[in-house]
Amino acid sequence: MSAELVFYTNPMSRGRMVRWMLEELGQPYRAEILGYGEAMKGDYRRLNPMGKVPALAHGEVIVTEVAAICLYLADAFPQAGLAPAPASTERGAYYRWTFFAAGPLEAAVTNRALGVVPTEDQRRFVGYGSYETTLDALESHLAASDYVTGGHFTAADVYVGSHVGWGLQFGTLERRPAFEAYWDRLKDRPAAVRAREIDDALIAKAKQGAA
Known part of the structure; x- marks a missing residue:
């Protein structure tokens, strides 16, 4: 699939798991960082009625729930070799x-x-x-x-x-x-190290902004 990958997350959430998965894929993606509170309870509910992150948009496909996102991505990008053969x-x-x-x-x-x-x-x-x-x-x-x-x-x-x-x-x-x-x-x-570094840097930046 060539559609854009858009990743909705907060660095202090289960989205850290999806970040790791995306880094394992080696595919370009765009991250939308949402704050807790209104940012997750407003328009974002069109993507996830639960008002929680993470969520993934892949073209017209919307996936929520971390396990589902990880397995979806492994199937969407088989060249990464992150899913075993079917029925094995x-x-x-x-x-x-x-x-x-x-x-x-x-x-x-x-x-x-x-x-x-x-x-x-x-x-x-x-x-x-x-x-x-x-x-x-x-x-x-x-x-x-x-x-x-x-x-x-x-x-x-x-x-x-x-x-x-x-x-x-x-x-x-x-x-x-x-x-x-x-x-x-x-x-x-x-990929795990890169993902941690990205999210930890986002947390540090948010703390500096709040200081």
């Missing part, structure tokens, strides 16, 4: 663990941070069961593979890796050896 074993793991991170992992980590701990009886009603069970499942998979789909970095690693990296940084994820080893394999990728 790797593709199954690619979908499975991306949406595991978007569903059970994020819910378990968020609830724990908010002090919401399901009782034994309540666990069957929540998709993640328990925080410990969720982390055990992810740890088991990452301990057996260098990357989400095996030996090859994909868009799934941008998404899952971002959750692991943030969790380790902010203490919402237990420091298990498999998590630390996995993040160590990802954090110094040139």
Whole structure:
């Protein structure tokens, strides 16, 4: 696709994950930086009725939700090699663990941070069961593979890796050896470093402007 990529984000948001994905693609894109508050609640709602970032416009295509954006971009730009072949074993793991991170992992980590701990009886009603069970499942998979789909970095690693990296940084994820080893394999990728530098510079600029 040759349509323009427009990325709506805030450097202190989950948009940091999408920034990393865009840098991995190596395709030109335009970033629109939105402040929290009215900037996200006004006209922007035409793109995302939730009034949240990030969002991606690719020509006439609008995509929200970080996992969806990452997988969309991998398919839209196959030359980047960030998506496994369709109907392959790797593709199954690619979908499975991306949406595991978007569903059970994020819910378990968020609830724990908010002090919401399901009782034994309540666990069957929540998709993640328990925080410990969720982390055990992810740890088991990452301990057996260098990357989400095996030996090859994909868009799934941008998404899952971002959750692991943030969790380790902010203490919402237990420091298990498999998590630390996995993040160590990802954090110094040139695209990941560039993305962090861009967003960190935007944060620093905003702070200087507010001073």
